[in-house]
């Protein structure tokens with residue numbers, strides 16, 4: 001397995017896998033890693049997913065060619081989804097890794113590892129822990145080829161039948177504190193960096209800052225970002241990169 | 250096992266098993282389920298428990314006859330209490346289920362299942378997770394015939410030697426957030442609805458609303474209620490019943 | 499194993515193991531237990547540790563002679579540290595017990611038990627759970643000869659790569675609520691008293707009170723104290739000793 005160029009990304013910026021225009025702009029905000037998303041950002045029908053694959057394949061190739069030092073990931077659909085196998089066809093060895101949403105068990109990780117190996121790929125995996133099973137089984141899921149984890153609050157709460165309306169709890173994110181803390185702890189035990197929850201309220205800098213401070217306190221290494229404006233904020237809270245810290249020594 | 254008429258109760262209203270007058274009034278507030286309680290609501294002596302059994306047996310029969318569509322449960326005393334075996338004598342196949350407080354292990358569940366089978370009963374069980382062991386072992390306890398779970402905050406905190414004085418924590422229920430979150434998660438994994446903590450401050454609508462909103466956010470399906478006025482409030486927060494949702498489709 | 503004189507200490511007051519003057523003053527504030535610390539309070543070099551051992555050995559002997567009813571502990575360095583074996587040379591049967599920081603597994607506990615037995619000592623152990631592994635594996639660590647547990651928030655957060663800056667979270671200690679709750683629960687299952695986190699802000703009585711109230715709510719038996727002024731405050735929040743409660747009956 002080749003060592004990743006971003007062992008501990010402070011920011012992981014997503015763009016829809018079917019939007020070549022947005023993908024091309026991903027590097028502008030200076031994120032530590034970028035993700036071309038074939039899952040949540042693309043409508044769930046077979047045609048939409050197929051079209052997005054074509055866009056993502058070409059856009060990823062162009063992005064890597066233009067920015068050889070940028071860590072480019074593709075997020076495929078979950079292992080038990082009908083899109084998983086075809087999504088794998090988009091992956092190439094030039095990627096920094098593949099993002100796997102909704103991993104739920106050690107068996108899921110083996111399935112993913114075997115599917116990658118079957119295509120001659122040895123990409124490291126960023127594992128999405130964002131269901132009840134994923135959070136409960138976090139410890140057994142965070143094994144090689146998994147090299148990063150992220151916690152997805154929206155999907156987690158949906159899976160539990162809960163509600164993520166801010167007014168429901170007296171303190172932001174209290175409804176996911178147990179799961180968010182458990183994922184940070186499991187990631188520490190596995191020795192992999194954990195990426196913190198998405199802030200869905202775009203343009204609300206105060207909420208992003210509050211949220212990033214919480215994630216930093218809990219031990220997260222960085223944040224999933226869904227808008228370029230979130231990237232510099234994430235870098236404020238998640239400190240210097242390993243490289244910067246090295247230079248400072 | 251017969252399917253329960255209330256797979257996902259928004260409200261579970263309790264009445265003391267020794268109070269025929271209160272039991273008869275249970276349906277008035279329109280709860281999704283009712284419980285005739287032989288445990289906490291009845292003093293702990295053998296005579297008091299014996300007297301309550303007689304009241305409960307007759308009152309449950311009358312209630313079911315008068316309200317054939319109401320889901321009527323009886324809460325017996327805990328499996329290792331001296332009252333458990335005699336309490337089982339009250340149960341009949343007409344009940345919607347039996348509530349088992351303070352379940353602590355898979356062995357407890359087997360003991361209960363065998364005791365019910367020994368009496369020719371196949372009632373589904375609502376499991377009380379309200380001790381340290383119950384919360385820790387939640388995952389292994391929530392197996393058939395368990396079909397619902399509830400989290401009991403007062404008993405849990407007592408068992409841990411903690412304190413449930415509201416002023417102790419800066420945010421309501423913070424002292425049970427770990428356990429309350431863990432039970433909601435374990436219930437999700439087991440595929441059973443979880444019922445949220447009792448609000449003991451009667452007549453305090455604001456506290457009940459705040460508490461219900463928290464429970465809803467965490468993924469609970471409904472609330473244990475100890476006063477009829479809590480029932481309509483619970484229904485506000487825990488959404489439409491499955492049947493209503495079905496009609497709306 | 500001899501029964502400890504302080505089965506449930508409300509306060510455990512620390513002094514640096516290299517400060518004979520502070521050690522001699524430990525009894526003044528009336529703590530339920532005291533700890534002569536060879537770990538965090540002593541610089542990490544071999545000479546500093548060696549010098550502290552001499553001071554601690556003599557000071558512990560004098561303290562026990564002058565205060566035969568005081569529960570005196572020594573905190574050694576962690577089992578896998580280079581100081582552990584030599585630290586054991588300080589221990590004597592007259593101590594109330596030995597404090598082991600950063601225990602992480604059942605194997606660590608066996609290693610400690612064997613090391614003590616190898617020196618003919620049968621001291622009970624106060625286990626520090628203050629790393630990711632310690633908190634995750636709490637249940638298996640809290641077995642004999644462990645007879646008390648403590649949760650260390652500063653070390654825990656450091657180990658997770660988090661931050662303990664109060665402003666990061668909207669409510670004090672939210673970044674450790676999961677771990678602090680889990681340790682209290684694991685201690686309850688093991689039947690051992692749990693000691694709550696250190697308050698590092700000396701002279702800030704309000705913060706200590708708030709912190710103690712939280713710990714009490716969660717089920718902790720008492721608090722680790724690092725200043726004599728914290729001892730009477732701890733006793734306010736953690737109620738009567740077993741002996742006092744016995745007299746009151």
Ligand SMILES: [Mg+2]
Pocket residue numbers: 040101130152155
């Ligand atoms: Mg998602």
Ligand SMILES: [Mg+2]
Pocket residue numbers: 289350379401404
């Ligand atoms: Mg109870």
Ligand SMILES: [Mg+2]
Pocket residue numbers: 538599628650653
């Ligand atoms: Mg320490």
